[in-house]
Amino acid sequence: MTSMPVSLLLKIRGKVPAKTAVILGALPIVAILLLWFLFTSGPPEERRIAPTILPSPTEVVQSIPELVKDRDLLHHIGASVRRVVLSFLLALMIVLPLGILMGAFGSVGAVFTPVSTASGYIPIATLVPLTMSWFGIDEFQKVMFLAMAFGIYLLPMVVNAVESVPDVYLRTSYTLGARRLDVIRRVLIPIALPDLWHAMRLAFGVGWTYIVLAEVVVMVDGLGFLIQNSFRRGPREHIYLVIVVITLIAWAADLVWERLGRMLFPYRRSSS
Numbered sequence: 001m002t003s004m005p006v007s008l009l010l011k012i013r014g015k016v017p018a019k020t021a022v023i024l025g026a027l028p029i030v031a032i033l034l035l036w037f038l039f040t041s042g043p044p045e046e047r048r049i050a051p052t053i054l055p056s057p058t059e060v061v062q063s064i065p066e067l068v069k070d071r072d073l074l075h076h077i078g079a080s081v082r083r084v085v086l087s088f089l090l091a092l093m094i095v096l097p098l099g100i101l102m103g104a105f106g107s108v109g110a111v112f113t114p115v116s117t118a119s120g121y122i123p124i125a126t127l128v129p130l131t132m133s134w135f136g137i138d139e140f141q142k143v144m145f146l147a148m149a150f151g152i153y154l155l156p157m158v159v160n161a162v163e164s165v166p167d168v169y170l171r172t173s174y175t176l177g178a179r180r181l182d183v184i185r186r187v188l189i190p191i192a193l194p195d196l197w198h199a200m201r202l203a204f205g206v207g208w209t210y211i212v213l214a215e216v217v218v219m220v221d222g223l224g225f226l227i228q229n230s231f232r233r234g235p236r237e238h239i240y241l242v243i244v245v246i247t248l249i250a251w252a253a254d255l256v257w258e259r260l261g262r263m264l265f266p267y268r269r270s271s272s
Helices: 018-040 057-062 064-070 073-104 106-119 124-135 139-163 167-175 180-215 223-233 237-264
Strands: none
Touching: 018 057, 057 064, 057 237, 064 073, 064 237, 073 106, 073 139, 073 180, 073 223, 073 237, 106 139, 124 139, 124 180, 139 180, 167 180, 180 223, 180 237, 223 237
16 A cells, blocks of 8 residues: 555545555554554553443453353344344335336326335334334334335335336337336336346345344344343443444345345446
8 A cells, every 4th residue: 555656545536456445444443443452451440441331352252152152142143134034025025016116107106206205204213113003012023113124225226226227228119019018027127127136235234224123122032132131231242242243244145145246137247
């Protein structure tokens, strides 16, 4: 990085070499870790921040075996993954056909766009008490809460993907005698498919940002339950570990979406 002129680093939309990008990306992480060590070093009674509020990195790492073995981390990971996947599939069953129809037909869009727009302004956290009132406090409520969060986020992107198909393809298909159903099945959907895939990829990550909200109420398993339970009963080190676990799972899932996107749509560069 030192051999790269500063003028190139500050060039608007300038390309940064891969190695330089890795170094630059590591800088804030290293800075955070250094500050973390600084504020949590020394005996607990002499620290600037109490270990019950911010344990040291060493204490967090040392608590890994307890989290994995004694608290059965893999079971909680499986529970959260199951909820996210089921909720995502449920949202897709509703949002994909509705979004395609909204993008294809202006009349359908006129009916549902006001509701879609208004729902986008609803704080997702407010859906927790609403879904508890509607669906109870069992597993079904968690799935429905996440499905609604998925749907609110995904629907506008599905509509936009279909609406972004150039009109020239529609005019050409009509000229060749295609019917409306054929235009949707053989023109709109295939051309919009890469954008639909990218929308699903982005939306799937949303589930992991809301998993804690979904699992804090009357739960016995899941990563959100682990965080809440660690906050109430300790150890606090597990809160930080579970946050890292959620981040790693979401990151790994995003990599899978990206790799599959490159395989399915090699003619189009996958967004990253």
